[in-house]
Amino acid sequence: MAFFKNQFANVVEWEEFRDDMIFWKWSNREIKKGSKLIIRPGQDAIFLYNGKIEGIFKDEGDYNIESEIIPFLSTLKGFKFGFNSGIRIEVLFVNTKEFTVKWGTKNAINIPTPGMPGGMPIRANGTFQFKVNDYVALIDKIAGVKSSYFVDDVKIRITAILDQLLMRWISKEGKDMFNLQANAHEIAKGIKDDLDMEVIDDGLTITGFTIMSFNYPKEIQDMINKNASFGMVGDMKKYQQVSILDGMSSGKTSGGGAASDVAGMMMGMNMAKEMIKNMEGDEKDGAKSVEQTPPPTDTAKKVNFCPNCGEKNTGTKFCPNCGYKLA
Structure with a gap:
């Protein structure tokens, strides 16, 4: 008969464990004499009786329910489990990991x-x-x-x-x-x-x-990337100018057909206005610089030869040969 002594004993453990499972309930079964509880790393076992928590076990290992678990529960709750015909109990296994x-x-x-x-x-x-x-x-x-x-x-x-x-x-x-x-x-x-x-x-x-x-969206991201690449975040005017240059250099403008042509023409006109404005600014700056330049002063002409005797002049006011006044 010893062979059949623990034939109805249960192993209470997390039977369907998965990494993505938060909890699993061992339920609707009787715990018999000789049953044991297995708690693996990262698991807590909660004993429930009539829907109420009787005890929580957190230390991993194998436990004999009759000699190690039930005495603890009886001391904790003042409740005595009987094993004459077994007892129905639920054990909630909880995954404690993050x-x-x-x-x-x-x-x-x-x-x-x-x-x-x-x-x-x-x-x-x-x-x-x-x-x-x-x-x-x-x-x-x-x-x-x-x-x-x-x-x-x-x-x-x-x-x-x-x-x-x-x-x-x-x-x-x-x-x-x-x-x-x-x-x-x-x-x-x-x-x-x-x-x-x-x-x-x-x-x-x-x-x-x-x-x-x-x-x-792609259009917004492209704009953000372009702003970042040109170091122009927040300067929309400068971004628009660069966009115009990009559009003209690539021959592409937004839209299509006549609308695209008109947009391109307007871009060109705007750029022409900007260029004229810049040229006018350069001309004004040039005029100012000319006005500020002092006119050259005339210096007295120096005679190289005496008109009276033809003697070479050495830079004096009178000819050293004939005494003719040179200046």
Whole structure:
């Protein structure tokens, strides 16, 4: 008969463990004499009886339920489990690690922006981290009705409200729409706090939230890149001038057909006006410089030879030969 002594004994362990599983419930089975509990690294085991927590075990290892677990529970709760016919109990295994989830906006978020009636369409992506921090709330809100819970379940809930939070924190305090990355840390911190308040009642906590990048429409990104390459951020007049030069040098202008030709002609006329204006400015500057130059003064002419006797003059006022007055 010894062979059948523990034939009904159970091994209480996380049987369907997955890295993306937040908790898994061992339930609707009887614990018999000789049963044992196995807790692996990164797991906590919560004993539930009639929906109430009887004990939480966090140390990894193998435990004999009859000799090691039940005596502890009886001491803790003053409740005595009987093993005459076994007892039905639930054990909730919780993954204690911090989960990291990648997120990204499925559709562009139209952020209200002055001068753009439809708003600035922006996409964003990054990561967030969360973990279980309150077993009572987790059981009351989720584990009480679910046998397992996955990271994707949390991700779906988070991404459902993420667009609204991004719009709120990007629009707050007039952020620079063309340089959102500079404010990414501040925006992420605000979103993290709001998300934490959203999931805290479920026994979860958001431990981190990061925005990796903001993505603009191609036309806007091209403008930002060109501004950066020419060192002209904020100088729209200079950007327009460079755009005109680029368009004329490449033979391309926006639009097509007659509209394109008219646009090109107007660009040329504007450039001609600017050139004339610059030339007039140069002429005025030249005139000023001429006026300011003193006229050359006449100097007395020097006679080289005496007109009376032909004697060579050495620069004196009278001829040294005949005494003729030279000047």
